[in-house]
Amino acid sequence: MIKYLLSRWIQRITKHLDQTLFGMLLLLMLIGLIVLYSASGQHAGLMAKQGLNLLIAFSCMCLFANISPQRLEVIALPLYALGLLLLIGVAMVGETSHGARRWLNLGVATIQPSEIMKLAMPLMLAWYFAKREDTIRWSDYLLAAVLLILPVGLIAKQPDLGTALLIGASGFYVLFFVGLSWRFMLGIGLTIAAAIPFVWPMLHDYQRKRVLILLDPSQDPLGAGYHTIQAMIAMGSGGLAGKGWLNGTQSRLDFLPERHTDFIFAVFGEEFGLLGVVLLALLFLLIIGRGMIIAANAQNLFSRLLASSITLTFFTYAFVNMGMVSGILPVVGVPLPLISYGGTSLVTLMIGFGILMSIQTHKKLVSS
């Protein structure tokens, strides 16, 4: 009897999981755990914690996979409003740690409202444009731009450049897929380029430094350039086939900073070489490809916009992280999705994949 109930329950839950996506995510997480074992210096406690993180993240994914897109539409606006309120709260009474004001102490727990915004932003914009479908005018874009810039600006001020970038990108992707005109995008691009000389003096010192050192990491080999240089040494010395699992000297001997979080890709590159990196990139591409297929087959504007934004945001995560570790992008503090140690961003990402699965699996019900 219990057995029957359990299997029915499992059946109910798994009914809304996309098996292809699920399998690939599982594989990516497994790779993540293997690398983390090496990057953490074979730290058992850390592994257990990450295991728990993964379990929570998977549960959240299953949960959201079972929430139909229609119901998501309902929570879009309240979630966004909540997120924005909390961000304002952070700006006013947030807790400061490591020179950044990102956390809000709610008494019971400390939360990072920018994580909520990662989901709320694409939901909100997708919901808004789906609502205005067929009557979309330039003023809608203007409102969307305000909805986008407000939280991104607050987050950038914390300062959390990586998260601001990711959230800004997720909002921009919605605009892009809703049909933002090329001319307009070009105009925005040119405006930003023209604004650089004015924005530059307003940036934080450490942000400016990061940009400058990106251009030439050797400027400050023991300070700000140290991360990039050591990461590039780790990657480069990995060679074609890598030094082998647990044999990366750069990571094992502490030369590589933040090696189990933002710079875990360097550990992977050092130990598994170019071959491993190509395979990992391929897995990322396959996951992104699956997301694109789900987005292409989605049946209404809300689902399409949401699915494509989530997929491209995932791509942005992966690309920005790998780009910064290999020294072609600035070090902005973006983790390698599903590989880097950490619970918060993992949960947010997996909720995103849950939403993707929901879009894929609720489709047939709707159409039949």
Add this chain to the structure above:
Amino acid sequence: MFALNNSLQEQRQYRIRLIIASVLILLAFGALLMRLAFLQVLRYDHYQTLAENNRISLVPVVPNRGLIVDRNGVVLAENFFVYTLEITPSKAGNVNQTIDELAKLISITSNDRKLFNKFRQESRNFESVPIRVRLNEIEAARFAVNNYRFPGVEIRSRLFRNYPFGKQGSHLTGYISRINEADLSKLEDNDELSNYKGSDHIGKGGLEQHYERELHGITGFQQVEVDADGHAVRVLANTPPVPGNNLILSIDNQLQEIAEQAFGERRGALVAINPANGEVLAFVSMPTFDPNLFVDGIDQDTWKMLNLSRDKPLINRPLKGAYPPGSTFKPFVALAGLENNKRVPPFSISDPGYFSLGGSHHYRDWKPGGHGQVDMRRAIAVSCDTFFYGLAQDLGIDKLTAFVSHFGFGKITGIDIDGERSGLLPTPAWKQKRYKQDWYAGETVITGIGQGYTLVTPMQLAYATAMLANNGVGVKPHLVSSIRDSVTGVIRPLPLETLDRIPVSAAHLELVRLGMTDVTQPGGTAASIGAGAPYSIAAKTGTAQVIGIAQGQKYNASTIDEYHRDHAWFIAYAPADTPKIALAVIVENGGHGGSAAGPIARQVMDYYLLGKTPVKTFPEAEESSGVTPPDIPVEAPHD
């Protein structure tokens, strides 16, 4: 239903944008992979090297310095480990405050601080500098417990040098002390700097300096894997150091001790040589100093005392002390006269007590009234000045110096200690160059009795005496007879080198030998030295003048400041017919050679030839024969 709601155009636009996005994603990943291929394939070697440099640190392992042992295996210089407390200024923050704190745990004297500051100036900021040496175990333990409070301070185990005999033979062994800037640049010039990584000390003076290359050994290296903080994680490869080779000396340490004790408080030098092979048996420079003082770094006060002392204990007298040879020059001048056929036995003179060049100026003999009828043999035995004035005059300065230069005068012997002086054999050409003056005939005359410009070192005189003993064959004197390879244990004798071979007639040598043997016989100038000796001694006394005595004035030792009294010379070889030892002794301001320097020589010969150790007080004042008044010094003639 839904499909109808969506405009077809919108659907198409969305699909196009999806495709565009996919292409951009692929391009982005393509660019990323190209970058990674660049890093991991094209630049692999570069980054591989950087990673290796990151993780591998070369730690030098200092070799054990070679030992110095005497001919019987007695150790004269050895190594021992001590704990030192060292500060790395770049890591320690406020150094003075750190020292103040340390002083609460471990006794640190103001002298330690002075030395620390001196060493600190000589070293680089990231090098550790000793603040205390020779920590005992209690002090080491007390620091170890409090180590965490002192960043940049650590206890190290370092190899130090010990000279067990202290002051004895210090000019012989020399010493080691901390490497200074001058040493560094010298090492750099010789391309030896890498072998001194980790070494703090280098040989200074004596054998420690001359044989630095043999003694130092080859520095080993450990390839150590280090983490980002520089902590050693494990040893990857170990190239052990090659210890320095041991020096086996020709010196007999017991003989050295006897010789030094024979000097007592007096200043001077003694060199004893085996004439057959050039082995130096004793090498004395008095007073001496304790070389152990220099190893830890000598303190300012002690150094000042040593350096400014009127007795000049730091001067290596056998090599750097250049004195007029006085009458010890006569046997060599005698041979010059015989070989140049200027004096053919049985030539003799009747000595009136002075020699005249024809003018009013008289060159006095030391014995007022003269020695009567004097031939060559007797001239040596009684040290007749008049005889040698005339001989020098007949020879001429050029022939004289040309001949005696074969005995090594005027040039370094090349003994294996650095800094030897060459002395001086004057010639008219030299005087012209040096003083822009003509050579006076009178200067030739006084050169005949070893006065004037002529300067010799005790080393040169010992070598020349050894040549006399060895039938005119000079073997290069040396202190190190063989070197023991530290790895193979093979003892490699150093090759003997014949420096000079004078084709001198056996009959002439025999005549000089007889004259010198008579010196230690009743009637000779050092009769007391030969008294009671079961072997025959060929010797010559001498007096080197320190200040000039005016014409007609008398030399009176008692009225002259001690440091202005004459130096006493004594040269000898024995047994006279089969010489085993040749030596030269000088006692500074000692007065007459026979009485001051002779007894020292006798003690050395007694021990070396008979194994006899001296009784506490040698009968120094025993001059029963009464024929040992001081040689009368002469002065350069006035015009």
